[in-house]
Amino acid sequence: MLLNDIAAYLQANGVGTVGTDIFLGQLPATPDNVAALFEYAGEPPDLHSNVEYPGLQVLVRNKNYAAGRQKIEQIRNVLHGLTETIVNGRRYLLIRARQSPEALPRDENGRAIFVCNFRVIKEVD
Structure with a gap:
């Protein structure tokens, strides 16, 4: 599954720990x-191959604006440009950021929120 694979990849690359600070x-x-x-909805799958194009959104929340900004940049840097990589037995052909990380309004507790969306090209199981 996409989210499990990406979470495992982020954890393996020192971004955080699944279930502790990656959800x-x-x-x-x-x-x-x-x-x-x-x-989220990506692009239609190819009709004549085993490739699909799911959408991935990463949201970071942090009490400290600078630390949150640094974390979303770290995640973007780990994922953006990832090519020909096997994660949990699935082949990812490309992960590419759709835009630069964006700051959203702070939440009701004053925590900074950042978001970045990615285009994913992966082989279907």
Whole structure:
């Protein structure tokens, strides 16, 4: 599954720990400083190959603006340009950021929020 693969890859590259400060498909109320991964509609799959194009959104929340900005940049740098990589037995042909990380309005607790969306090209299981 996309989110499990990306979370494992981020953890292996020192971004954080799945279930502690990296979460899949949810943004829990605590802890304050987290990264959350979400799937969204990408592009239609190829009709004549085993390739699909899911969308990936990474959201970072942090009490400290500079630390949150640094974390989303770290994640973008780890994922952007990833090519021909096997993660959990699945082949990822390309992961590319769709835009620069963006700051969103702070949440109700004053925590900074950043987001970055990615285009993913991967082989279908």
